Amino acid sequence: MIRTFSTSLIRSQVKARFVVSSPRKPSLFELIRPTNEPTTSLDVPKAVVNLSIDTYRNENGQPWSLPVVREVEKQLALDEDLDHDYVDPQIGHKPFIEYSTHLLLGQHLGNVLKDNVVALQTVSATGALRLGLEFAVKVLGLNEAHLANPSWTDYGIILQNAGINRIREYPYWDYEQKKLAFESMAKTLKYAEPGSIIILQCGHNPTGVDPDPSQWRxxxxxxxxxxxxxxxxxxxxxxxxxxxxEDAxxxxxxxxxxxxxxxxQSFSKNFGLYSERVGNLLVVSKDPSKxxxxxxxxxxxxxxxxxxxPLHGARIVGHILKTQYMREQWLNQVRMMFMRTQKSRNDFYKALMDNKTPGTWDHIIQSSGLFCLLGLSEPQRNYLFRKHNVFIAxxxxxxxxxxxxxxxxxxxxxxxxxxRNS
Known part of the structure; x- marks a missing residue:
């Protein structure tokens, strides 16, 4: 005879055991305390103007799926030969690895250095950072890293979780002059310990300002x-x-x-594939034997x-980069996104000038990319949020x-x- 069980009876018994055992054995998690993390874009009510978002938006303030990405997604959906098997467990999706590496190094330099380069598909750039840093700690024995001040806020978490014991800062931004503090940066790095890791960005977040070619050299x-x-x-x-x-x-x-x-390397912003977590880690060595x-x-x-x-996003990127006409479409659409950001900068700057807003705002049009360090103080940002519902990170x-x-x-x-008033 098959026994049947009452779900309500089961629930009552489980609840009874939990209630009886709780006083004798405190919760494993009772000592957890609030993180005291600052307010992020995820905490901001949708009714406010949220200037802290991390993703590209179109002229209507909406996420934008690149048309070339949509086209490839349709092709993949109709391809009955595709499956969902694991990608190459050694490196990832090979076409993606090859063409994303060429995107960084160029085809000529990529071919010259082919025996000196190791590339591995990762879970976006965050995964690439974590993997590369863990390799640096556990295999190379490195334990000191230098971060720009300011930097992307998650670097510290990634560095610590990878096992970096000493995290230093080097000056990057002159907050008074609102420009790159290159001389201070160069002077500080000259005193860095040999073997120290230096986190650098092409397309600096949060300032939107990079060294010029002579400064990079x-x-x-x-x-x-x-x-x-x-x-x-x-x-x-x-x-x-x-x-x-130019960016590479x-x-x-x-x-x-x-x-x-x-x-x-990440493909979240420039392909609009944020949730697909498409990334690549490159290691360039002088010794091809290693x-x-x-x-x-x-x-x-x-x-x-x-x-x-994950394979889906890597398939999309690899297919676009290896197919000439699709690559050209992608380049045009990236250019459109860039022009959108530049127009937004210029319009914002012009409106501040027309309004005769006190302060120096030239840095808005002297920076580039998605981000800009506006230069408001903490009291000014708080006032902006409390009185006008405009949120800045x-x-x-x-x-x-x-x-x-x-x-x-x-x-x-x-x-x-x-x-004027805060």
Whole structure:
């Protein structure tokens, strides 16, 4: 005879056991305390103007799916030969790895360095950073890293979780002059310990300002002379200047000068594939005889982080980059996104000037990409939020794509009021 059980009886018995046992054995989690993390964009009510968003938005303030990405998704959906088997457990989706690496190094330099480069598909750039840093700690024995001040806020978490014991800062932004503090940056890095990791960005977040070509060369010479270890974070390639070749030029410079380095590459912003977590880790070594061992260690470490990288987004990116007419469509659409950010900057700057808002605002049009460090103080940002429902990230960063024709007048009036009256 098959026994049947009353679900209500089961629930009452489970509840009874829990109630009886609770006084004798405190919860495992009772000592957890609030994190006291600052307010983020996820905490902001939708009714306010949220300038802290991290993603590209179109002129209507909405997420934008690139038409070329939509086209490939339709093709993949109709391909009955595709399956959902695991990708290559060694490196990931091979076409994606090949063409995303060429996007960074260029085809010529990529071919020249093919025996010196190890590339591995990752869970976006965050996964690439974590994997590369864990390799640096556990395999290379490195334990000191230098971060720009200011930097993307999650770097500290990633560095600590990877096992970096000493985290230093180097000056990057002159808050008074509202410009790159390159001389202070260069002077500080000259005193960094040999073997220190230097986190660098192509398309700096949050300032929107990068070194110019001559400054990048000076920085590469300091890195080479001091035996430092650059780790590039590349999340905006194509969106910073409108040209992926130009945005990747610092990485190619370091490679041409014989510097060994890491690169974390993301395709979230420039392909609009945020939730697909498409990333690539590049390791460039001077010693081609060691690339096999580098790859083996990276694969071993990645197994403990995500086992196998997601395939769908990598298929999309790989297909677009290897197909000439689709690549050209993508380049045009990236250029459109760049032009949208530049127009937003110019409109915002002009409106502040027309409004005669006190302060210096030239840095808005002197920066590039999605982000800009606006320069408001904490009291001014709090006033902006409390009185006008306009939210800026605690770092002071804004995303210029959050500005639209529908809200820019409101935002300018709010900024003007906060500068004058807070």
């Amino acid at each position: 000076r920085l590469a010479e300091i890195v080479k002379d001091k035996d430092l270890v650059p780790f590039f974070d590349v999340t905006n390639i194509g969106l910073f200047s409108g040209d992926p070749q 030029s610092p990485i190619r410079l370091f490679a041409e000068l014989g510097v060994e380095f890491f690169v974390a 690339t096999r061992e580098i790859k083996e260690y990276l694969v071993q470490l990645s197994r403990g982080l995500w086992s196998s990288a 605690p770092s002071g960063r804004i995303n210029v794509c959050a500005l639209t024709n529908d809200n820019i007048v409101e935002v300018v009036r709010a900024v003007d009021d906060s500068v």
